[in-house]
Amino acid sequence: MNATAAPIRRQIHPPPVPPSPFPYNPGSMLSVQDLNLEAVGYLLSRATELEGMDPLVRDRILLKRRIALLFYESSTRTRTSFELAAKALGADTTLVSSLSSSIEKGESLKDTGLTLRALGAEAIILRHNSSGAPWLLEQCTHLPVLNAGDGMHEHPTQALLDLRTILQRLRHGADQVDAGTLAGVTITIVGDILHSRVARSNMLLLPRLGAEVLVCGPTQLLPEVTATMGPGIRIERDFDAALRRSQVVMMLRIQAERLAGLQLDLEEYKADYQLTGQRLASLAPEAVVMHPGPIIRGLEVTAGVADGPQSAILDQVSNGVAIRMAVVERALLAQEGRV
Numbered sequence: 001m002n003a004t005a006a007p008i009r010r011q012i013h014p015p016p017v018p019p020s021p022f023p024y025n026p027g028s029m030l031s032v033q034d035l036n037l038e039a040v041g042y043l044l045s046r047a048t049e050l051e052g053m054d055p056l057v058r059d060r061i062l063l064k065r066r067i068a069l070l071f072y073e074s075s076t077r078t079r080t081s082f083e084l085a086a087k088a089l090g091a092d093t094t095l096v097s098s099l100s101s102s103i104e105k106g107e108s109l110k111d112t113g114l115t116l117r118a119l120g121a122e123a124i125i126l127r128h129n130s131s132g133a134p135w136l137l138e139q140c141t142h143l144p145v146l147n148a149g150d151g152m153h154e155h156p157t158q159a160l161l162d163l164r165t166i167l168q169r170l171r172h173g174a175d176q177v178d179a180g181t182l183a184g185v186t187i188t189i190v191g192d193i194l195h196s197r198v199a200r201s202n203m204l205l206l207p208r209l210g211a212e213v214l215v216c217g218p219t220q221l222l223p224e225v226t227a228t229m230g231p232g233i234r235i236e237r238d239f240d241a242a243l244r245r246s247q248v249v250m251m252l253r254i255q256a257e258r259l260a261g262l263q264l265d266l267e268e269y270k271a272d273y274q275l276t277g278q279r280l281a282s283l284a285p286e287a288v289v290m291h292p293g294p295i296i297r298g299l300e301v302t303a304g305v306a307d308g309p310q311s312a313i314l315d316q317v318s319n320g321v322a323i324r325m326a327v328v329e330r331a332l333l334a335q336e337g338r339v
């Protein structure tokens, strides 16, 4: 062997990334990233149409179609608004909750999903404590799956209803959106960013419309690494500085159920991050105050702010029904090529 021969260098190419097979079903909404801005605009305008429609006409759209709500975590707003939305379109709904079903006996998500499909469910609305569960359910059932919140990951319909609320307050309820719709708008998301699927879905959506998103919280709830979450997003630890720049301030609940040993001094937290009437009046007297709920009054917001004139919290709740009507309709009609 010739010792002086140049070593053979192999070119190492990374393997090609296969295209994602998800969502399998065109009616599914697993992530807000499944939606391009045209689809977002379609859902916003369809929500407005459905909201204004004669209820006796509207309830023929999905008359007697079967929709299952599968909830492994508690919920008031999401569950009720999905159910009211499906019923407003004429669908029959059934609720399976982890506390009163065979899930308690150890039945898997896959078997529960296949059982619901065998019972005639044509779409499943899933809330689950594990991130990624909606993708698994869709893969197993190939039904349209609507992500109603998966662990610490995403809550896409919440981001859509939050966007509708912001557009109502700042853009006269516009429902056609593009990359400049929220140009010049700073939205600050405050508190438990780490555990918040609401924050994540909003961070994936709002910068695509041109908004600047500031995320604000202590390092335990907002580690430095989340700074790399995407373009248009910046960490601002100083709540007062963030408030001064904000047209919208989105407060988050501290998710005690997901803290898993994390220690937080609540008095210190309140001093640094609670939205009080005084802070709001002096730093952001025009800002829209939002909160996905449930609110812990006296912790992340004071009662006066939650009930005050700048609060859009109950508008967010109401917008949940309109947005979810559009999303549920799309779930069933997209696979038939009708939307």
Ligand code: CP
Pocket: 074, 075, 076, 077, 078, 079, 149, 158, 292, 293, 294
């Ligand atoms: N915003 C939200 O998801 O609230 P619920 O947990 O009550 O559904």
